[in-house]
Amino acid sequence: ALNCGGLSENLVDSELFGYKKGAFTGAEKDREGLFVRAKGGTLFLDEIGDMPLPLQVKLLRALQEKKIRPVGADKEVPVDARVLAATNVNVKEAIQDKRFREDLYYRIAGGQLTLPPLRQRSSDIPELVAAFLERSNLAHKKRFTGNALRKLQQHPWRGNIRELELVVTNALRFADGNVIDAPDIEFRDVSGDPDPFAGLPEPHAGFDLDAYCGEVRRRLKARALEITGGNKKRAAELLAIAPAALSKKEKRGDINQG
Numbered sequence: 001a002l003n004c005g006g007l008s009e010n011l012v013d014s015e016l017f018g019y020k021k022g023a024f025t026g027a028e029k030d031r032e033g034l035f036v037r038a039k040g041g042t043l044f045l046d047e048i049g050d051m052p053l054p055l056q057v058k059l060l061r062a063l064q065e066k067k068i069r070p071v072g073a074d075k076e077v078p079v080d081a082r083v084l085a086a087t088n089v090n091v092k093e094a095i096q097d098k099r100f101r102e103d104l105y106y107r108i109a110g111g112q113l114t115l116p117p118l119r120q121r122s123s124d125i126p127e128l129v130a131a132f133l134e135r136s137n138l139a140h141k142k143r144f145t146g147n148a149l150r151k152l153q154q155h156p157w158r159g160n161i162r163e164l165e166l167v168v169t170n171a172l173r174f175a176d177g178n179v180i181d182a183p184d185i186e187f188r189d190v191s192g193d194p195d196p197f198a199g200l201p202e203p204h205a206g207f208d209l210d211a212y213c214g215e216v217r218r219r220l221k222a223r224a225l226e227i228t229g230g231n232k233k234r235a236a237e238l239l240a241i242a243p244a245a246l247s248k249k250e251k252r253g254d255i256n257q258g
Contacts, residue, residue, distance in 0.1 A: 001043075001044040001045075001046060002015055002016065002034055002043070002044070002045055002046065003046045003047055004045055004046065004047050004048050004050055004051040004055075005046070005047030005049075005050030005051075006047070009052040009054065009055060010024075012051065012052070012055055013055055013058070013071060014031070014033070014071055015033065015034055016033050016034055016035055016055070016058075016059070016068075017033040017035060017058065017062075017068045017069065017070050017071060018030070018031050018032045018033030018035075018036060018068075018070035018071070018077075019031055019033075019070050019071035019072050019073075020070055020071065020072035020073045021072075022072065023070075023071045023072025023073075024071070024072070027071075027072070030070075031070075032070075033068065033070060035062060035068050035079040035081055036068070036077060036079060038079075038081035039079065039080050039081060040080060040081070041081060041082070042081065042082045042083075042084060043081045043082070043083050043084070044083075044084045044085075044086070045059075045083065045084070045085045045086070046085075046086050046087075047086070047087055047088070047089075048085040048086065048087050048108070049087030049088070049089025049091055049094055049099075049100060050087070050089065053099070053101065056100065056101045056104050057101070059104065060101065060103060060104045060107055062079060063083065063104075063107050063108070064107065066078060066079055066080065067079065083108065085108050091105055092105075117157065117160055118157040118160045118161055118163075118164060119155075119156050119157045119158075122152075122153040122154075123153075125149065125152050125153050125164065126144075126149050128161065128164060128165075129144055129149065129152065129164075129168055132164075132165055132168045132169070133168075133172075136169075136172065138172060141178055142172060142175075142178045142179070142180060143178065143179060143180065144171075144180045145179060145180065145181045145182070147181055147182040148171075148180050148181050148182050148184065148185055150182075151182045151185045152164070152167070152168075152185060154201060155167075155187055167185060167186070167187060170186065171184045171185055171186070220239065221235070221239065221246060224236075224238045224239050232246050
């Protein structure tokens with residue numbers, strides 16, 4: 001596997017195609033590239049949409065001719081590896097912007113799998129959490145409650161699975177005891193501040209905003225009455241509304257203190 005977006009152009013070139021001794025400063029001996037080392041196997045190119053254009057040309061030739069030329073070499077070397085590629089870049093837009101070669105796209109796009117963002121497949125989250133537990137060898141020691149999993153499933157996950165793994169890891173690290181409950185789950189955005197969208201439902205087709213806001217108002221009013229022991233005046237003060245408005249809503253049956 002090679003992350004094409006996390007390395008410089010020269011380093012990606014050397015990693016993919018290898019180099020000969022003396023090809024550049026620091027090349028003290030020959031090195032096989034990943035194309036050669038993956039012979040008979042699979043080479044996974046992650047973030048291929050970030051690969052520099054000159055390397056896209058070399059990759060296209062390698063895929064077409066099944067030969068590569070290591071850096072500093074005089075002769076080509078035959079290769080035989082299956083290539084899988086992944087990217088979060090919109091490749092068709094990148095082609096239009098001249099950031100990705102169209103001929104390379106058609107060379108690697110024989111079989112495509114589109115993976116939706118995590119927020120669109122929240123049903124996968126319990127299995128992903130179980131996988132993280134298994135990877136950390138804690139599956140037999142710690143568990144997430146149903147409330148904790150539901151809280152995870154309601155999060156928008158702008159950072160996708162990497163963000164989920166971080167949240168799960170922190171919960172495992174800092175929670176007291178072996179049971180991870182909803183209060184043990186904390187979300188933070190990239191700035192380090194609490195996520196302003198934590199706990200909110202994900203908008204979707206058919207989402208009724210008025211009904212949702214009405215339910216929130218009803219529950220907050222019921223909670224205010226519970227806190228004040230049914231004292232409507234004090235409850236209204238907590239909510240910064242007129243007591244008459246609270247009484248009117250209560251008479252209409254909009255507040256359920258049960």
